Amino acid sequence: MRRPLLPDLQDLRRALRRRRRTLAVLLLALVAVTVLPQWAPASARTVPVVVTARDLAPGHVLAAEDLTTVDVAEALAPAGPSVEDAVGRRLTTTVAIGTPLDTAWLRDPSDPRSAPGTVVLAVPVDPSLVTHLTPGTRVQVITSTTVPGDTTVTSATVVEMSDSAGQGEGVLGAGAGDSRTVVLATDPGGARDIAYATREGWVALAILG
Template structure:
């Protein structure tokens, strides 16, 4: 019996120690550009040291409240380049600009989901023109009761901050200023 205990102790001592693991932050669901991260969107995953990306986020508290700059799949470690700094004007990814717009139909603005891809159309008497199918709602600023020159408000429409491709930003701004900007959301988005 003593021999068996001694053998078992020796085998246990010769076994390598369990490899150290590092906790990294991962999305608990697929994330879209512009998504605002909450603690419920995030989880931690223990990875062996060789599998941890150099810029991996290590604590949920470090990223809760920030926005995602591009799509990130559930379970993939978050890294600093996945995130954009806090603030309504910082929701654009590479090659994009954030532009302030108002839609031709103000009631539509309140129906738009944040971080969903949008198709922006300029609807004029000459017919509709697709400006981009790659816009994303970053933020919505509700209209104030008084504003504009001499305290009058020209519109009760919310101001939308949209991330759009850089090459169409001026077209989108022009359509907004001309009151012809409208939007469509992809089915299932």
């Protein structure tokens, strides 16, 4: 014989009345988790920002233990790389502990600009060589010196090519005409010799095979 439905409903109502405080707390917790964050003002919301976990020197190749994240107000959070994007890349500057990481400070280890002690400078180049130069091309820069008839040879790597044109006479040699500009990475001593010759003497590039 089936039991009447009414007693079951009465039992359910009594059970709900006894637990109404617990149910109310659970409902408020659910609202707090799912609804309130969407209503919070932008200044109250936070996002993770990648910062350095210790002082780091230029040329350091980042590892996961060099980095951590902190929560920053969304409106104040600087743009920057994720930990995954930063690991394995080389720093170009000194970064103190707790500093938010900036993508502009990072270079791929294969980038010639990222090596410690590297100097980057622009050098005029004969237009006939332009088609043979691409980023990564190794060259020798032959320059005049203060001693008549003397030259220096500096190894360098092409970083980028410039579309700008200039007058090369007096730099690439008499009658050189228009020149293009190439950005090179080299050592500080070589950069000093190249800079002097670019201004006061002549410069020539030889491409290494």
